[in-house]
Amino acid sequence: MRLVLIVLLLIACGRAGAQDRILGVAPQAHELAPLQACLSKAITDAKPSSDDAALAIAQTACADEAATARLKMIDANARHSGSTPPSYGDPVKAIDGAILVTRTNAYWDFTGHRPRFCEEIQNAADVCPKPCTTWAGSQPDFKTSFDQCVADCRKQKQKSCSDQ
Numbered sequence: 001m002r003l004v005l006i007v008l009l010l011i012a013c014g015r016a017g018a019q020d021r022i023l024g025v026a027p028q029a030h031e032l033a034p035l036q037a038c039l040s041k042a043i044t045d046a047k048p049s050s051d052d053a054a055l056a057i058a059q060t061a062c063a064d065e066a067a068t069a070r071l072k073m074i075d076a077n078a079r080h081s082g083s084t085p086p087s088y089g090d091p092v093k094a095i096d097g098a099i100l101v102t103r104t105n106a107y108w109d110f111t112g113h114r115p116r117f118c119e120e121i122q123n124a125a126d127v128c129p130k131p132c133t134t135w136a137g138s139q140p141d142f143k144t145s146f147d148q149c150v151a152d153c154r155k156q157k158q159k160s161c162s163d164q
Contacts, residue, residue: 031069031076032102038062039106051111058107066099073098128153 042061048054077091108114132149139145 031072032098035062035065035069035099035102036106038065039103040109043106043110048110051113054110055107058103058110066103069102070095070099 039058039062043054043057046053046057048057073095074092077095128150129146132146132153136142136146136149
């Protein structure tokens with residue numbers, strides 16, 4: 001279970017900076033609000049007996065809302081495609097990452113694991129360089145991409161733990 005949470009955080013850290021740059025997440029965050037509300041309701045209504053059951057619900061529930069949010073965000077990105085440098089990667093993957101983070105947040109909100117997990121992460125060694133190395137390796141300018149990714153990851157890690 002803990003490994004799943006760490007993997008999800010690493011995915012979020014690795015993609016968070018790219019999502020912010022590609023999607024302009026702040027203007028499109030409202031597209032994810034119905035998905036977040038649906039997931040919260042689905043998990044609460046199901047009254048899962050374990051964290052694993054809650055995670056399974058968070059990963060699979062609200063497929064229609066997730067598909068709608070994905071299509072709206074892809075459409076918005078297509079309208080602004082001229083402003084997104086191609087070196088930022090595949091915007092559809094970033095959109096899928098934003099949906100994954102929304103699902104993870106719904107799980108964390110239900111279980112209350114975020115405070116404990118954030119404390120463990122803050123006490124652990126820096127987790128940002130490894131996923132950033134992987135992501136930056138696919139970019140034309142490794143050094144600049146890596147530095148920006150690590151900075152964004154650390155900022156996102158701090159933000160996600162302060163949003164508890």
